[in-house]
Amino acid sequence: MEDISGFNARVYALVRLVPEGKVTSYGALAAALGDPRKAREVGWALKATPEGLDVPCHRVVNREGALSGGWAFGGPEVQRHLLELEDVRFLPDGRVDMVRHFWRPEPALSRPKPESQSPLL
DNA sequence: AGCATGACGCCTA
């Protein structure tokens, strides 16, 4: 699993910025990185998150505030528990109350490609 | 190179 121009690293850096009691979405992270279309890659990056890094990946949900399926934590229940420990409120449907807890990451200041003056363009 | 898959998101019925 190779890095995507440090894509993973940037994802981790952003997720580390998510405060307790807040959550963000894959798409929001991707958008903050400059490519809203790379939401899936964000998920992929989190899936490959090395343990040991202080990355609160449990604070990342999809755009609807729904938790993921069965995965590394051992199940969505674990993720939900972790969030509840941070006073995150859940809706009756089992989704995170995005209105209350959605946190939008600031656009990454360091761009992956500070270059390209479009030589051909 | 082609096909299938996925911790996503948006559009349409």
Next chain:
DNA sequence: ATAGGCGCCATGC
């Protein structure tokens, strides 16, 4: 609001 389909982009076979 729910269900199905399509698009994106990187990965794995």
